Amino acid sequence: MTNNSLLDIQPEVKAALDAGKAVVALESTIISHGMPYPQNVQMAKKVESIIRGAGAVPATVAIMNGKIKIGLTDQELETFASSRGVVKVSRRDFPGIIARKQLGATTVASTMFAAHLAGIKVFVTGGIGGVHRGYEETMDVSADLEELAQTDVVVICAGAKAILDLPRTMEYLETKGVPVIGYKTDVLPAFFSAKSDIQLVERAESPEEIAKIILAKDQLEMGGGLLVVNPIPTEYSLDHEFIDQVIEAAVRAAQEQGVTGKHITPFLLNEITKRTEGKSLAANLELVYNNALVGAQIASALAVELKQLR
Ligand code: PSU
Ligand code: MN
Numbered sequence: 001m002t003n004n005s006l007l008d009i010q011p012e013v014k015a016a017l018d019a020g021k022a023v024v025a026l027e028s029t030i031i032s033h034g035m036p037y038p039q040n041v042q043m044a045k046k047v048e049s050i051i052r053g054a055g056a057v058p059a060t061v062a063i064m065n066g067k068i069k070i071g072l073t074d075q076e077l078e079t080f081a082s083s084r085g086v087v088k089v090s091r092r093d094f095p096g097i098i099a100r101k102q103l104g105a106t107t108v109a110s111t112m113f114a115a116h117l118a119g120i121k122v123f124v125t126g127g128i129g130g131v132h133r134g135y136e137e138t139m140d141v142s143a144d145l146e147e148l149a150q151t152d153v154v155v156i157c158a159g160a161k162a163i164l165d166l167p168r169t170m171e172y173l174e175t176k177g178v179p180v181i182g183y184k185t186d187v188l189p190a191f192f193s194a195k196s197d198i199q200l201v202e203r204a205e206s207p208e209e210i211a212k213i214i215l216a217k218d219q220l221e222m223g224g225g226l227l228v229v230n231p232i233p234t235e236y237s238l239d240h241e242f243i244d245q246v247i248e249a250a251v252r253a254a255q256e257q258g259v260t261g262k263h264i265t266p267f268l269l270n271e272i273t274k275r276t277e278g279k280s281l282a283a284n285l286e287l288v289y290n291n292a293l294v295g296a297q298i299a300s301a302l303a304v305e306l307k308q309l310r
Helices: 011-018 039-053 074-082 091-099 108-118 143-150 166-175 207-219 240-256 261-275 279-309
Strands: 007-009 023-026 057-064 067-070 087-089 104-106 122-124 154-157 180-183 226-229
Touching: 007 011, 007 108, 011 023, 011 057, 023 039, 023 108, 023 279, 039 057, 039 074, 039 279, 057 074, 057 091, 057 108, 067 091, 067 108, 087 091, 091 104, 091 108, 091 143, 104 108, 108 122, 108 143, 108 154, 122 279, 143 166, 154 279, 180 207, 207 226, 207 279, 226 279, 240 261, 261 279
Parallel strands: 007 067, 023 057, 023 122, 087 104, 122 154, 154 226, 180 226
Antiparallel strands: 057 067, 057 104
16 A cells, blocks of 8 residues: 555545455545435445445545545535535546645546555446447547556446447457456446346356456456446346437437537436436436445455455
């Protein structure tokens, strides 16, 4: 673990890391830009309690007072959930937001970066960014993919949303050498729906099996991330055709309104929530809870493996 003076690690998280216990990092953009208030803060607290229930220590990451906070209090979660003017911080945004001491919420890319600085190996989120539809024109590829290419953190997600170009997203990950493991699935989950028609090449049946794969990757000193894709439980999975139509309409609205750059993903998430009258939000909450449980189990299994090596 680094002693970087820009890190502000909560004592409980620090103690767990020092003792080699399971720690799970969490992002804050999903709170500030991914869901409406107050569901966002309820989600954040429940995710932390699920992780604790599975025997790991949660560490939500955000930027505050010129430091990268690793682990937030309930009061701080409330601040990020309810304040206006919280900035969505991807990798490129760190220096400015820290220097100006603004409130910054971390994305998948920047949470991976921060988790790695702090020595945290496992990170749970809802969905990752990817190659956007219309990439041929816009060159819009989320920094999340590049971070997966270079930063050694395991990310548990429910696949990627069909707001993205899923085949191109998978091609990009292959090109960059990022292992993608389906948790009890042969196909890439599509976030709101448990299945897409994209075949995976790796499947695992248990957290222990995934921990062994992570360990092998460590021993190879490959660097870079590893992605675990965990399908939304089928009872909450939304109908493919229903949600695809909503997504199509949201993507068109973004184009018509000229939304670009970092604003696209939050815009689409908000449009989808509005257009499904909350159905998508309910699914989003359930898949995050499911990821929290599986992520904590993987972190715990990995802690056991690493202890045996010491
Ligand atoms: N997908 C979601 N919810 C989210 C995000 C993605 O279902 O909140 C957020 C994550 O923080 C992710 C970011 O890292 O959006 C990707 O943004 P962009 O496409 O601008 O890289
Ligand atoms: Mn983008």
